[in-house]
Amino acid sequence: MSKTLTVARSEYLKAVRSKAFVVGVLLTPLLFGGGLIAMMIAKQAVDTAERRFVVVDRSERLWPLIEAGAEQRNRVEVRRGDELIGPPWIAEPYSGTAAGQELEVELSTRVEKGELLGFVVLGADLFAISPEGDQSFTWHTNTPTYQDLPNWIERLVNTEVERSRFEQAGLDQRQVEMLSRHSSLRTLGLTKQDVHTGVVTAAEEENEIANLLVPAVLGLMIFMLVMMSAPALMNNVLEEKMQKIAEVLVSSVPPFELLMGKLLSAVGISLTLGVIYVGAGMLFVNRMDEVPPQVLAALGPGPLAWFVLFLMLALLIFGSMFSGLGAACSELQDAQTMMMPAMLLFMLPVFFIGPVLEDPGSTLSTALSLFPPFTPLIMFLRVTIPPGVPWWQLALALVLTTGFTVACVLGAGKIFRLGILAQGQTPTYRQLIGWLTSR
Amino acid sequence: MHAVRLESVTRTFGRQVAVNDLSLSVPEGSVYGFIGPNGSGKTTTLRMILHIIHPDSGRIEVLGEEGTRASNDRVGYLPEERGLYKKMRVRHLLEYYGALKGLPPREARRRGLEWLDRMGLGAAGDKKIEALSKGMAQKVQFIATMLARPALVILDEPFSGLDPVNLEVLRDAMLELNREGTTVIFSTHDMSMAEKMCDFIFMIFNGNKVLDGTLDAIQTTYGADTVRLRCDGGAASLAGLPAVERVTDLGQYQEVRLAGDPQELLAALVKRTRVQQFEITRPSLHDIFVRIAGPAAQAALAAPAAGASGGRAAGPAAKQH
Numbered sequence: 001m002s003k004t005l006t007v008a009r010s011e012y013l014k015a016v017r018s019k020a021f022v023v024g025v026l027l028t029p030l031l032f033g034g035g036l037i038a039m040m041i042a043k044q045a046v047d048t049a050e051r052r053f054v055v056v057d058r059s060e061r062l063w064p065l066i067e068a069g070a071e072q073r074n075r076v077e078v079r080r081g082d083e084l085i086g087p088p089w090i091a092e093p094y095s096g097t098a099a100g101q102e103l104e105v106e107l108s109t110r111v112e113k114g115e116l117l118g119f120v121v122l123g124a125d126l127f128a129i130s131p132e133g134d135q136s137f138t139w140h141t142n143t144p145t146y147q148d149l150p151n152w153i154e155r156l157v158n159t160e161v162e163r164s165r166f167e168q169a170g171l172d173q174r175q176v177e178m179l180s181r182h183s184s185l186r187t188l189g190l191t192k193q194d195v196h197t198g199v200v201t202a203a204e205e206e207n208e209i210a211n212l213l214v215p216a217v218l219g220l221m222i223f224m225l226v227m228m229s230a231p232a233l234m235n236n237v238l239e240e241k242m243q244k245i246a247e248v249l250v251s252s253v254p255p256f257e258l259l260m261g262k263l264l265s266a267v268g269i270s271l272t273l274g275v276i277y278v279g280a281g282m283l284f285v286n287r288m289d290e291v292p293p294q295v296l297a298a299l300g301p302g303p304l305a306w307f308v309l310f311l312m313l314a315l316l317i318f319g320s321m322f323s324g325l326g327a328a329c330s331e332l333q334d335a336q337t338m339m340m341p342a343m344l345l346f347m348l349p350v351f352f353i354g355p356v357l358e359d360p361g362s363t364l365s366t367a368l369s370l371f372p373p374f375t376p377l378i379m380f381l382r383v384t385i386p387p388g389v390p391w392w393q394l395a396l397a398l399v400l401t402t403g404f405t406v407a408c409v410l411g412a413g414k415i416f417r418l419g420i421l422a423q424g425q426t427p428t429y430r431q432l433i434g435w436l437t438s439r
Numbered sequence: 440m441h442a443v444r445l446e447s448v449t450r451t452f453g454r455q456v457a458v459n460d461l462s463l464s465v466p467e468g469s470v471y472g473f474i475g476p477n478g479s480g481k482t483t484t485l486r487m488i489l490h491i492i493h494p495d496s497g498r499i500e501v502l503g504e505e506g507t508r509a510s511n512d513r514v515g516y517l518p519e520e521r522g523l524y525k526k527m528r529v530r531h532l533l534e535y536y537g538a539l540k541g542l543p544p545r546e547a548r549r550r551g552l553e554w555l556d557r558m559g560l561g562a563a564g565d566k567k568i569e570a571l572s573k574g575m576a577q578k579v580q581f582i583a584t585m586l587a588r589p590a591l592v593i594l595d596e597p598f599s600g601l602d603p604v605n606l607e608v609l610r611d612a613m614l615e616l617n618r619e620g621t622t623v624i625f626s627t628h629d630m631s632m633a634e635k636m637c638d639f640i641f642m643i644f645n646g647n648k649v650l651d652g653t654l655d656a657i658q659t660t661y662g663a664d665t666v667r668l669r670c671d672g673g674a675a676s677l678a679g680l681p682a683v684e685r686v687t688d689l690g691q692y693q694e695v696r697l698a699g700d701p702q703e704l705l706a707a708l709v710k711r712t713r714v715q716q717f718e719i720t721r722p723s724l725h726d727i728f729v730r731i732a733g734p735a736a737q738a739a740l741a742a743p744a745a746g747a748s749g750g751r752a753a754g755p756a757a758k759q760h
Contacts, residue, residue, distance in 0.1 A: 006538045014527070245522035248583070251489045252516075252539035254508060421491065 003253045007261025011236070012268045021269075025276060028228055048084040051149055054107055054119035056094040058134060059126045061164075062157060063093050066120075069156050089149055094119070104140065111142055118143070120153055127164045189386070206386070210294035212357055215384040218278075218303065219377055222311050223350055225273055226376075229266040230318040230346070231339065236262065237326030237420070238335050246327075246420045255417040259323055263409070266319045267312055274311060278304065303384045314376035316405045318346050324412035327419035328435075334426035349374040353381065360385045370397050372404035411436050440467045441500070442591050442622035443488055448497030450483055457483040459646040461497070465624060465639070470617050472637035473626035474724075476732045480646045481626045482519060485593050488624070489516055502590055512541040515589035519596045519626075521580045525569040529555070529579055532568060533586060540587035547586060554582040558608060574605040581609060585616065592616065594625035598632060610636065630725040640724065644732050645740055658721040665726065666695045666704060669716040676712045680704060687726065692716065694726065 015021055057063040074088040098106050107119040118141030125133030137157065139150040166173040188203040240246045249258055282299055285291055321342045329335040349368065356365045360382045369379040370393065379397045382389045418435045419427070427435065443465040450458045458480045465471045473481045486492045488501055490508045502510040524532055530551055537547025555561050558578045568576060577600070584592060594613070598606050614636070617623050627633050633640055634654055642650035650657055670676050674688040682699025697704060701719050708714055722730070 002541075003539060006535075010535045010538070014524075018526075240522075243522060243525070244518060244520040245524060247491070247518040247520075248516065248522040248536070248580075249539065250491050251514075251518075252511060252536070421486075 004257045004261040004264065007249075007253060007258055008264035008268065011262055011265030015265065015269050016272060024228060025273060028224060029277065046085060048087055050088045050090050051117040051146075052090040052092065052115065053117050053149065054092050054094050054110075056103065056107070056119060056121045058124040058136075059122050060124075061127065062122050062160065065160055066153065066156060067091050067093070069152075073152075089152075108140060111140065117141060117146065117149065120150075122157065126157070126161055127168075129165050129168055204294070207292045207294035210292065210298040211386055214295060214298035215303070215381050216353060216357060217281075218307050218384070219353065219381045220350075221274065221277060222307065222314055222377055222380060225270040225311060226314045226318055226346070228273065229270045229315060230322045231343070233262055233266055233319050234322035234326035234335055234339060235332075237323050237416075238329060238332060241327060241330065241420055242332075250420060255420055256413040258420075259320070259409070259413050259416045262323055263316055263319045267315050270311060270315055271308070274307070278307070298384065306380055306383050310376040310380040313401050313405055317373060317376070317401075317408050318342065320405075320408040320412035321345075324415040324419070327412075327416040328422075328432060329419075329426045330423060331426065338426065338429075345373045349377045352378065356381050357385065360389075361387070366393060369393070370400060372401045375401040414438075441465060442467045442469075442502060443624070444498075444500040445484075445488070446498040448484075448487060448494045448499060450487060450492065450494045456646045458487070458494070458643070461643070461646075461648055463641060463648065463651065465622060467622050468617070468620055469638040470614075470623045470625075470636055472633040472640045473624060473643065474628070474630070474633055474640060474650075474728060475626075475643040476737075479732070480643045482595055484643065485516075485595055485624070485626065488593060489514060510591075512587065513590045515540075515584035515587065515592040517580055517584040517592070517594040517597055519599070521576060523568045523576055523580060523583075526567060528565055528567055529560070529571070530564040532579070533583055536583040537586040540589075542587055550586050551582065554585065555579075558582060558612070574601055577601060578605065578609070581612065585612070589621060591622045591624070594623070596627060597625055598627060598629055630723065630728055634724045642728065642731065644736070649731050650727070654724065657724070657727065661722045661727055661730075663719055663721050664697050665720050665722045666697060666701055667716070667718045667720050668693055668695065668708070668714065670708060671713045671715070672711075676708065680707050680711075687729075694723070696722070696726070 055063050055066050057066075070089045070091045074090075078084060078086040078088050094103070094107070096103065096106060104121075107116065110116045111118055118139055121136055121138045121140070123134035123136035125135055126137060128135070137154075139153065141150075163173055166176060187206045189206055191203045192201045193199070194201075237246075240249065253261070278299075285295060285299065322339065325335060325338050325342065329338060352364075352368055352374075355362070356368065356378055359365060365378065365382060368374050369382050369389070371378075375397050379389070379394070379401075383394065415432060415435050418438070441464045443463070445461055445463040448458060448461045449456070461480075461484065463484075473484070475481050483492065487494050487499060490499075490501075490511065498505060500506075502513055504510040527535075530548060533551030533554075534544050534547045537551060538544050542550070552561075552564060555564055558581070560575060560578055560582075563571060563575060563579070568579065571579065581594075581597070584594070592613075597609060597613070601609060610632075613623055613625070625636075637654065639652060640650060640654055640657060641648065652660075669692040674686055674693050677683060677686050677693065677695060682697050682704060683695055684698045685696040687694040687696075695704070705714070705717055708717075
């Protein structure tokens, strides 16, 4: 046992002292959250080039409104002092004589030349109550992805047209709005009554961040931490084998103790990373002004204990699988090919996060959470999302997963013992099964 | 007392018999040389002594412990191919390898620095292994083997790739350890080194023990059938002479294996050329090795009818070459 700890200590220190660890601590969350951050940064980047568009107002009532609206927006929303903080929209009325398709061709040519972003055509009968006549309301552009301007025009025109129609119908618009207002549905938890005192606790409003976001982030963190440690174990074992270090090690440490030392170091490294990431997250949450109590509860000791337990189980399962594969192979290329099934088994549950979050109590979620290789991630989500998991399912999952973990570690230990000094051709899966069943 | 005792040990890999019914006793405090061609079973035997691999049958006792790894902390092992972490600093590596042998980290560090000084590597403690020359790395590996003051050291090809200076440093360190009571087992392809250093020599060929004893006893078994001579004309002068079984041309002199009377050879030679040196002697270990495992033996093994046995030193298989 002491040698297991010696191996674990050395492997742990070797890993956390390396530059790769420091870079990894910073880089991995960036890679995982990089897309999101890049999108946020891109959104904040301001393009202040003016957007010019032509208004073909056949209704002869909307142009002044659009012109005034655009000017006001340019004055109030696009400028902060002398500085532009957004693209000014420059509206111009169509002043030509063309009509129909001839007009559209003329303006389309200007769009293609880059003089205009686009042009809007407002039908002559847009204000009519009955949907007849020229009701055209079209936006022509070769930049359809730029939605801010057409959306603004749509809102502005519809508001004015609705107001006019109410007026024509002799209705008070404010009264119509009052009568037709929507009621939003609030999602609350359950009302609870203390069985002893009879005191009733009112239902609290559910918090999506606490219910979905925090468990999903912690679940993905389990995935991320295992991803950082388990495949690295394969490289570590393979490197020791290829550089003949393994022979020195197994002359001092029994192969199984060596494997256990490596697994323990992986657990230690992942827990260190977990403490860094979760700690940083909690620090961030604590510095926020108003944190809903549900969010604090979602980051409380209970969920974190499940996080640690399922993280350890996942590490032992996949760490032993990858270590065994590393010991069985003699070439990096062979190892990469052989790791594919294990990698698939590891990646698959991530694709089920969506359905599980949506309905954690469904048959699919239950079945997935009881399949040992998927249990660490899926059961963690189910445990931490309301309404939780029946105790028997949790107990069954823990028994199955613990059994599977022990089988993985023992199997990997056997492959490790037989493979670590074997040279030459990498065994096939059939041969590996033969190793598992050999004496 | 014996440091190592093997009794009827057999180990196979698939259909290949790597070690066949091997019995061997290594006395405590001795220097025991393992020789044999590549792939003959030396490393398998050494690994079985270390319990890295287990025999299919037979008994193995190491430092009084039978069939367990209990003695491994008292055994130092230097494998044939060096196994060092390239990215690790020398002192960290020694501390780790020492701790794996049961030394407290601080003690491992202290002894590591002491050994580095002794081997002329005092300034290398903070260097990474990848920054060391091959000879320096080999010394570091040797230090790692010796750190826990083992009662038995097993060195697989300790001298391969070393320059004469480093070779001498390593050899002196091995002999000093032996003087202090450590039993030394080492495998080598350098026959002259085995002749000079070993109290006992063991040769394995195709998994079978073919030699085991002191150099003197082994040479006596083969008799005084060798003539070492130097003459004008060199090896060409020996062509067609009677009773000459084999000529080994060593450049400055020739070694001749005779099947007849040396006096007859001398008389015939004097008629042909001027003889500068003529010495009747016992065969060298190199010669014995070649007799047992030379091309003729290899060819015989390759032929199915030849069977698996390489024969004993004094046996017919050895004498037929």
